[in-house]
Amino acid sequence: xxxxxxIDLGTTFSAMAVVESGEGRIIENKEGARTTPSVVAxxxxxxxxxxxxxxxxxxTNPENTIFATKRLIGRRFSDPEVQKEKDGLPYQIRKEEGxxxxxxxxxxxxxxxxEISAMILQKLKKxxxxxxxxEIKEAIIxxxxxxxxxxxxxxxxxxxxxxxxVRRVINEPTAAALAYGLNKKKDHQIVxxxxxxxxxxxxxLDIGEDxxxxxxxxxxxxxxxxxxxxxxxxxxxxxxxNDNGIDLSKDPLALQRLxxxxxxxxxxxxxxxxxxxxxxxxxSDETGPKHLNYSLNRTKFETLTEDLVxxxxxxxxxxVESSGIKIEDxxxxxxxxGQTRMPKVQEKVKEIFGKEPSKExxxxxxxxxxxxxxxxxxxxxxxxxxLLDVIPLSLGIETLGGKNTTLIEKNTTVPTQKTExxxxxxxxxxxxxxxxxxxxxxxxxxxxxxxxxxxxxxxPAPRGVPQIEVSFDIDANGIxxxxxxxxxxxxxxxxxxxxxxGISDEEVKRMKSEAEKHADEDKKKEELIDLRNQSDQMLYTxxxxxxxxxxxxxxxxxxSLETLIKDxxxxxxxxxxxxxxEKVEALSQKTxxxxxxxxxxxxxxxxxxxxxxxxxxxxEYEEKKDDQENN
Amino acid sequence: MEVKKIIKAYKRCKKxxxxxxxxxxxxxxxxxxxxxxxxxxxxxxLDMEKCRILAxxxxxLDNFKRAEEExxxxxxxxxxxxxxxxxxxxxxxxxxxxxxxxISATGEEFDPNFHEAVEMVDGDKKDSGKVIEEIEKGYKxxxxxxxxxxxxxxx
Numbered sequence: 001x002x003x004x005x006x007i008d009l010g011t012t013f014s015a016m017a018v019v020e021s022g023e024g025r026i027i028e029n030k031e032g033a034r035t036t037p038s039v040v041a042x043x044x045x046x047x048x049x050x051x052x053x054x055x056x057x058x059x060t061n062p063e064n065t066i067f068a069t070k071r072l073i074g075r076r077f078s079d080p081e082v083q084k085e086k087d088g089l090p091y092q093i094r095k096e097e098g099x100x101x102x103x104x105x106x107x108x109x110x111x112x113x114x115e116i117s118a119m120i121l122q123k124l125k126k127x128x129x130x131x132x133x134x135e136i137k138e139a140i141i142x143x144x145x146x147x148x149x150x151x152x153x154x155x156x157x158x159x160x161x162x163x164x165x166v167r168r169v170i171n172e173p174t175a176a177a178l179a180y181g182l183n184k185k186k187d188h189q190i191v192x193x194x195x196x197x198x199x200x201x202x203x204x205l206d207i208g209e210d211x212x213x214x215x216x217x218x219x220x221x222x223x224x225x226x227x228x229x230x231x232x233x234x235x236x237x238x239x240x241x242n243d244n245g246i247d248l249s250k251d252p253l254a255l256q257r258l259x260x261x262x263x264x265x266x267x268x269x270x271x272x273x274x275x276x277x278x279x280x281x282x283x284s285d286e287t288g289p290k291h292l293n294y295s296l297n298r299t300k301f302e303t304l305t306e307d308l309v310x311x312x313x314x315x316x317x318x319x320v321e322s323s324g325i326k327i328e329d330x331x332x333x334x335x336x337x338g339q340t341r342m343p344k345v346q347e348k349v350k351e352i353f354g355k356e357p358s359k360e361x362x363x364x365x366x367x368x369x370x371x372x373x374x375x376x377x378x379x380x381x382x383x384x385x386x387l388l389d390v391i392p393l394s395l396g397i398e399t400l401g402g403k404n405t406t407l408i409e410k411n412t413t414v415p416t417q418k419t420e421x422x423x424x425x426x427x428x429x430x431x432x433x434x435x436x437x438x439x440x441x442x443x444x445x446x447x448x449x450x451x452x453x454x455x456x457x458x459x460p461a462p463r464g465v466p467q468i469e470v471s472f473d474i475d476a477n478g479i480x481x482x483x484x485x486x487x488x489x490x491x492x493x494x495x496x497x498x499x500x501x502g503i504s505d506e507e508v509k510r511m512k513s514e515a516e517k518h519a520d521e522d523k524k525k526e527e528l529i530d531l532r533n534q535s536d537q538m539l540y541t542x543x544x545x546x547x548x549x550x551x552x553x554x555x556x557x558x559x560s561l562e563t564l565i566k567d568x569x570x571x572x573x574x575x576x577x578x579x580x581x582e583k584v585e586a587l588s589q590k591t592x593x594x595x596x597x598x599x600x601x602x603x604x605x606x607x608x609x610x611x612x613x614x615x616x617x618x619x620e621y622e623e624k625k626d627d628q629e630n631n
Numbered sequence: 632m633e634v635k636k637i638i639k640a641y642k643r644c645k646k647x648x649x650x651x652x653x654x655x656x657x658x659x660x661x662x663x664x665x666x667x668x669x670x671x672x673x674x675x676x677l678d679m680e681k682c683r684i685l686a687x688x689x690x691x692l693d694n695f696k697r698a699e700e701e702x703x704x705x706x707x708x709x710x711x712x713x714x715x716x717x718x719x720x721x722x723x724x725x726x727x728x729x730x731x732x733x734i735s736a737t738g739e740e741f742d743p744n745f746h747e748a749v750e751m752v753d754g755d756k757k758d759s760g761k762v763i764e765e766i767e768k769g770y771k772x773x774x775x776x777x778x779x780x781x782x783x784x785x786x
Contacts, residue, residue, distance in 0.1 A: 056743040
């Protein structure tokens with residue numbers, strides 16, 4: 001089945017997305033960019049250019065570079081909006097011959113705005129097909145909520161001219177809501193706050209059983225991110241003039257650099273509280289070159305742009321009021337458009353609605369993703385799709401010190417299988433207990449126990465030597481098989497746990513929130529367990545050293561080592577991390593000292609022996625230890 | 632009657648088996664294809680990341696060039712001048728080794744695939760449409776345009 005392309009056909013930029021494995025994914029254009037400028041041009045050689053390339057040559061060819069057709073599409077030539085735009089446009093428009101609409105001159109020909117939009121859509125279609133590797137026949141295109149029937153119809157026609165079967169033209173705010181999956185929440189009132197590069201729109205949506213209804217919408221077609229950049233430019237020009245007496249606004253090249261740096265500074269101030277604007281050699285006078293270097297902090301930037309934010313906020317309040325919906329009845333607020341990344345905008349929105357707005361999806365891409373999801377819903381022939389489940393909580397086993405060691409992480413798609421090797425915790429341990437746990441907590445006892453079994457018959461060996469292979473296997477139905485196998489004897493034991501996924505949603509939610517709540521405390525506990533395990537290991541090696549070298553260690557050394565061992569043993573079950581650490585450190589140092597002395601002694605002995613008989617020597621072996629040990 | 636039932640069941644089983652086998656093959660193929668795509672994607676991602684970093688370094692080189700121009704104007708000849716030129720060259724070498732290529736512009740036909748026009752200026756009629764001055768150098772990495780050359784074009 002061919003894919004349905006979701007298209008956000010914007011005034012300045014357009015974006016496209018498809019649904020893959022149930023999720024919306026943005027498709028980059030041929031140039032590798034995630035958005036495409038909505039610009040069309042006819043070069044002097046008669047070549048049609050679309051997107052970035054068209055924009056780059058705009059200065060050389062202003063009368064044949066068409067942009068912002070979205071402001072003209074489906075409108076009558078006599079509309080006040082068209083008359084207002086007309087004078088500012090570098091290209092020619094006229095009243096449609098034998099009709100009421102608008103026509104745009106491109107080259108020698110007059111086109112309808114829909115034909116120009118179609119050229120953009122055609123590029124998107126071609127680029128998407130190249131990227132995906134298959135023909136795309138169908139599309140969902142978005143338009144502002146305030147578009148009337150004529151504007152929607154023309155948008156649809158644009159899609160058809162481009163070669164799409166336009167399945168539907170949907171509202172931009174509706175698409176944003178779809179991207180957040182809000183269509184599943186019935187009887188919900190939501191606000192979509194769309195603050196883009198050049199326009200601002202706010203819409204109130206009412207999500208019903210099968211419909212999403214626009215309860216109210218307002219906007220300002222000439223308020224956007226660019227105004228914010230310009231405020232910084234203006235401020236820089238003033239500051240520079242005060243300090244150097246030079247007016248940069250008269251210098252087009254300096255102005256261009258100022259614009260670029262201002263946009264960069266604005267973006268940086270969304271994540272940092274202060275930024276440096278550094279433009280060396282911006283201009284020069286008789287005294288030599290001049291450099292621009294100012295520091296702009298977030299507070300200053302917010303003061304510079306206060307009225308712009310205020311305008312958007314007032315429009316939002318008006319829209320809510322006129323929709324007849326009470327502010328407290330609004331359940332969700334969705335942010336769209338790059339300018340919503342500004343912390344002050346988010347703060348103000350939060351202030352009005354008293355709740356944190358949704359902003360997890362890239363605000364420049366959320367509309368295209370929503371359109372793709374609408375396509376996914378319409379083309380939703382899920383018969384052939386094999387739905388695979390994920391495990392809601394991690395699965396693991398209990399290890400040394402009562403710790404929960406995870407084998408399969410939560411959100412892993414099933415069926416799946418995972419194997420890990422563990423070992424024993426004591427010398428000559430003949431059996432291990434496999435205790436299967438479900439949950440995210442550090443301590444085994446804080447998680448849900450799914451079952452346990454014992455693997456016995458392990459041949460006697462020092463701790464850490466036996467290799468016990470533990471396998472977890474979950475099938476598509478969530479049935480978990482756990483087996484443990486002693487690699488040396490081949491002896492194995494297993495258990496089958498049915499319904500390991502069959503845990504209620506509420507319980508999963510509760511367990512997850514508990515894990516989050518106790519995250520810090522669990523981390524401390526984990527540190528303590530690790531430290532105790534380390535202490536055990538240290539005690540084991542030092543005691544072994546004492547036993548094996550009883551005759552070689554001096555009485556004094558022996559006493560001091562014994563004291564240190566006793567100290568650590570007494571302390572290790574306490575909760576004092578710092579003290580245990582100190583004791584482990586002291587014991588480790590002592591054993592190293594003794595080890596060094598023993599090594600020197602051994603070397604001396606060897607030398608004397610070699611002198612006595614110049615025979616071959618035996619190499620030294622070091623025992624390999626496993627990090628994870630099972631109890 | 633029994634035989635008929637068994638044949639029916641057999642046919643259904645066979646149909647299901649075929650369906651499942653096809654589904655299984657498809658899933659395996661999906662995984663293999665995904666792996667291949669992922670390798671491509673990773674490479675592209677690395678290239679993109681490289682472009683992103685290079686795009687941030689280029690303005691520093693621009694400023695070195697501006698400094699060099701100004702120094703030349705002053706005609707002061709001391710060790711510092713030479714030092715700055717050397718730092719600039721070091722940076723240029725580094726970028727070149729990373730695969731960064733300069734885009735040629737001045738004297739060439741204006742091409743929006745590589746150039747961005749900032750101004751139209753008067754000039755010789757026969758040179759109309761040609762780049763007369765480069766305001767900011769453009770760069771590319773393989774076929775990716777990291778930054779187009781900013782140019783003035785003859786009317």
